[in-house]
Amino acid sequence: MITFLIRRTVQSVMVLLVTSIAIFLLLYLAPGGPMSEILEQRRSANSRFPIKPEDIERLKKQYDLDLPLWQSYTRWAFGWPNIPGRPARAGAIRGDLGVSWRISENEATTAVIGRVLPNTLILMISSTLFSLLIAIPIGIYSAVNQYSKLDYVVTTGAFFGTAMPVFWLGSMMILLFAFKFKDWGLPYLPSGGVTGARDYTLPLFGRIDAGGNFDRFLRLLMPTITLSLLSLATWSRFTRASMLEVLRQDYVRTARAKGLVESMVIFKHTLRNALIPLVTIVTLQIPGLFGGAILTETTFNYRGMGLLLIESLFQSDWPVALAYLMIQSFLIIAANLLADVLYTVVDPRIRFA
C-alpha cells in the first residue's frame, strides 16, 4: 500500500509538471493577451499619434512577454531566473500563481479565485448533496421494485433530466419562479445573483435583507435545483443499475436463503457493494465541486469558478486561467489518488501490492 502510494504520488507530480507545461504553452502561444488593448488603440484611426513599437515593447516587458517562452514558464512555475529590474517571483511551486492582468488588475490570482470559490463550493456541495439524497433512495427503490409504476416514472424522469439543456431549464425556472410568480402575487424567487443590492419584499415572507442569509438561500434555490437535476438523473440510474447487478449475485440469494430480513439484505449486503462504482463517480466529482458549472452560473448570474474561467479566457487574463487550470489539474490528480485509496476502504477484497 505504501509503495503504491509513493509510486502514484511520484507519477502524479510528473503528470502535474507536464500538465503545467502544456497549459502554459497553449495559453502563451494562443493569439491575444494583454497587448490586445494597446493594439486596439493603435487600430483607432482617429488617434493622431499611433503608439510606437517601443511603447509596446515597454508593456510587454511588464508582463514578461518579451522573454523567451521557456524563461517565462520557469519564472511562473519556479520563480527562476530572477531578473534585475523586474519583480521577484516565488513561482507556482511555492503557491505564487501570479497576479491578474485583466479581471482585477494586479490582484493575486489566488485572491481572485478565493473570492468566488466559496460561492462555487456552496452551490456545488448543495447540488451534490441534494442529488445524492434523492438519487440513491430513488435508485434503490427502482431496483428493488423493477418495472413497477414508480420505476417507470422515475426512469422517464431521469431521461428527462439528462436530456434537459441546463440553460433552457434555468430560463424556464426564471420565467416561472421569478417572473410569473411575481405577476401572480406569489412568493417569487430572485432571478439571479449571489446576493441582492437592495432589500425587497416577498408575499408571505415580508421584507428580505439584501445580502442576508435568507436572501442568499433564495438565490441559491434555482441554480441548485437546475444543477441537481442532471446529476440526480444520472446517479439514480447508476444506483439502480448497480443495485440490479448486485441483487443478482449469489451471495445475495444466499443471504435471503439464510432468512435475513429484506432490509438487511438490501442495505447491508447489496447497497454496500452497489455503491462502489458510485463512490468512484462521486469522488471524481470533487474537482468539479471546485470547478463550478459554467452554464448554470451564467444563466443565474452566479459568480463562481466556472464563470471566472470563461471571463479569464475571454479577457486573455492568462495568470487567472493558468491558476484555475492548475488547481483543477491538481484536484483531478488528487481525486484519482483518493478514489484508489477509497476502493480499499469500501471493498476489502481490493489490496494494492
Next chain:
Amino acid sequence: MKHLSARGKLAFPLLIGILAACGGQPATPPAPAPTAVRIVQTVLVEGTPQTVIVTATPAPATPAPAAKLADTIIIGTWQEPRGFYSVTNSQAIRVEIDQLFRPRFVRTNNYGFQPNPALLEGDLADLQTGKGAVLNNVTVKVGEPVFSTSSFSVISATEEVTTKQLILTSKLKAGLKWSDGAPLTARDFVYSWKIGCDPESGSLDQTNCTFGSSAGSGGVVASYEAIDNTTLVLTYTPGVLDPTYQTGAANLVNPLPEHIFKELKPADIAKDERANGGTSAVPLSWGPYMMKEWTKGDSITFVANPNWSGTPPKTPTIIYKFYTDSTALAQAVITGEVDTTSGTTGLAVDQAPYMESVSENGDIVYTVDGNSASFEMLYLNYNDPKDKSLKTLHPLLSDFKVRKAIATALNRQQAVDTIYYGQSKILAQPQLPQMVSYNEALGKIDYNVEAANKLMEEAGWKLGDDGIRAKDGMKATMTLLTTSGNAPRQKATQLWQANLKDIGIDVQLLYQPSSVVFSPDGLYNRVFDAIQFANVFSNADPGSWWFGVAACSQIPTADNGFSGNNYSNWCNKDASDASIKAAFLTLDPTERKVAWEVVVKAYFSEGDPNDYTTGGYPVIPLFTRPSYLATVPGLKGASLDPTEYFTWNAAEWTLESN
C-alpha cells in the same frame, strides 16, 4: 467542462419571447393626464363682440402628491472594471463609472465640448479670442524636439526651423477638494502627468510625454506646469497643432492625489488599492459622489461626497451592480433588481425586440439611440495579400469600378432593417453626418444592383454560367474577414455575401477572434481581401481619421514595418496632402473644411486610370451601431448621449420610490 456553452445567450430570446407571448400582467393604467381642450366663447374686445378660441389646460381636480424619492439608484452592467487607475486603464466602463466620482473637467456631450462649470473657471480655450490658447512663433534649434511634417511624429530637429507652438491655459475652480478634504490643486495634474510618463509606471500610452522621456514617448508635450494652485499651462512641442485644443490644459490627464502617493515609486502606485480600488481601500474622489465600498465581483457603492463644492446629488447613493452578461442584466432590469442598464456595457441588439415588447407593458422604459458615434465599415485591399510584400495588384479589388460596384451592391438598408430592426442609420460617406468634415453634397453611396452590374461589365468582368464573373480566366472571388462572436456583424457579412453574389462576386467569409483580426495576422499587415470592423468618434472633429484613410505615408508595408492606418493602399496625392493639412498643419476651421472637401471628392473619384492606387472607395461605410438603454419607469434624468458617458449628470437623477 460539460456545462460550457454559448453563455446562455440562447436562453434569453426564448425566455423573453415566452414572457412576451404570455403578455405578462397588464400594467396598472396610469392616471389620465390633463388634456388640452378647445373652449369657444364670445368676449368683448375693445367694444366689438368677437368669437375667439381659447386653448386651455384645465387644472387637475386634485393636485398630485409629490412622489417620494428613493435614496438609492442601482445601475447594472455586464462588465466589472479591472481597476480605477487611469494611468493603466482605459476601459470604457471605468470611464463611465468615473463620471460619478471623478468627472471630466471638459465634457463631450453631443459631439461638442462643454466646460464642467463645477470644476473649471471660464469658457473653452479659443485661439480667436486668445482666451486659454495662444499660438506663438518659435525658432527651434538643431537637436531640439520638433514635429516633423514628413514623418508626422516628433523628432530631434536636424536644422534650425521656425514654426508654431501651441500653449493652453486652464483655470480650476478655487477651493476644489479631494474627498478626504485635502485641496485638489493644479499640482495634482502635473504629478499625474509625470507618473504617467515614467517608463516604470505601466501607463498604456506615453504619446503626451516629453520627447526622449522614454523609448516609446510620443514627445507631443513640451511641458505641463502648475503656475499656482488653480492654473495649469500645457505647452505643446513646436509644430504640434492639436485640433481639439479647446478642451484646454485640464483635460490632458486625470489628477492623482500627490499627498497620498508621493512616497511611492511609480511602479508601485498601480499595485496600491488607493489608486486601483480594492476591498481594503478605494480611490479618492473629486466629484459629487465618492466611492464607499467595492465588493469585487458584486458591486460598488457610491455615496454623496461631503467635500464636493457643487450642487449635492439628488440621490444620496448609487450602486453599480455587476452581471454576467447582457441577458442577465436584461432580466435584472425587467424584475426591478436594477434601475437602469449601463450606457456602455449594458444591453445589445440581441435583446432589442424582447425589450421593446416588455416596454410596451410599461414595465421598463426602453431607449434606442441610432445616432451613436460608432459605425461599421468595410476596408478593401488594393493589393493581393498572398504577396507578402504587398506590391502585387489585387486581381479584383484593385479596380476602382469593382470597388464602386461593391459599394453600390451592398443593401445596407436591408441590413439595418433585419439586423438592427430599423434602429440604425446607413451612412452616405465614410464619416458621420455630425462631423465637421461632413458635406453630403460631395457624394453619397446609393444601393443600385443594376448600376453595380454595369460597373462590373465595364471593368471587364463577364458573367459565367455559374453566376460568378471572370476576367482573363480568373474568377471574381474574395474573402471577407471579420471578428467571431459578434452576431450582428456576422449576419451583416452573410448579407454582403448574398448581395455580392448578385453582381457575380463569390465571397468567402472568415471569422476570427478579435485578437487575430487586430493583429499582424489580420488588419495590421493587411492579410485580407476585405475586412469589416467599427470605428468610434468621440467628438465632431475627425482628428486624423481622413489622414489614416488617405495619406500615402500611412499605407502599412513591409518597408515601414506595417505602421499606419491606410489599410487599403489608397494613394491619391491631392487627397493625401489635404488630409495631412487638416490633421496636422492648420487649426483654421475654414482651411480644414476646404481640405476635407478635397479628400471626400477624391474618395468618390476614379483618380488616374493609369495608377490603380489613386482611385477611391478604399473603405465602404455601412451603418451606425445603435446604443441601448433600459430603465425602470420611475427613474428620471438618465439618457443616452452619443459622445458622452450617460453618467455625466447622475447627480441630477431621481428615482420615484414605490
